[in-house]
Amino acid sequence: DSGVTQTPKHLITATGQRVTLRCSPRSGDLSVYWYQQSLDQGLQFLIQYYNGEERAKGNILERFSAQQFPDLHSELNLSSLELGDSALYFCASSYGTSGGYNEQFFGPGTRLTVL
């Protein structure tokens, strides 16, 4: 158990809908990262927050947004869902933020299926 929790575990929804994925980092970790893993694209970095502020952005679509709250939990919002958004979404956390010197701890993931 990494100490990172993600809810829900599975999500099935229809095209055009909006969903929210939630992540609670390990106790004491200030950084939260979001990743998308699909069969054809591998593990794609989406976005990172550090202590409530956006720190880095990857290949995140404009239809997707995220935020980190004062209690350090984070939410990833996916809207106008398309079939291609079906994937595993992982959250990871680390204590620090600088340049990848920190080990990331991954949550169990949320499996999103868009029908």
Add this chain to the structure above:
Amino acid sequence: SQQGEEDPQALSIQEGENATMNCSYKTSINNLQWYRQNSGRGLVHLILIRSNEREKHSGRLRVTLDTSKKSSSLLITASRAADTASYFCATTSGTYKYIFGTGTRLKVLA
């Protein structure tokens, strides 16, 4: 585009044998990390090697880094069935972005 590319894409070996997988990347890096992922589960950090290090060991794992060739290798010695998983390298290069490779799927046959 992917920063890291693992090679081979898939590897099947017998229990007790050694498994070697390679990672190549494109730009200069701060450090390189290796992660393991069991099917459908979250990734687990294995080892981190800094850009000024050439080799690092952790238990049955040995990682090398050749910054002149922009490549790293992960060696798992005396493999076990429980080592069956996908292995990813991840790099950062002066930004806060972690770039993961495409992964090597390792299958260890009992």
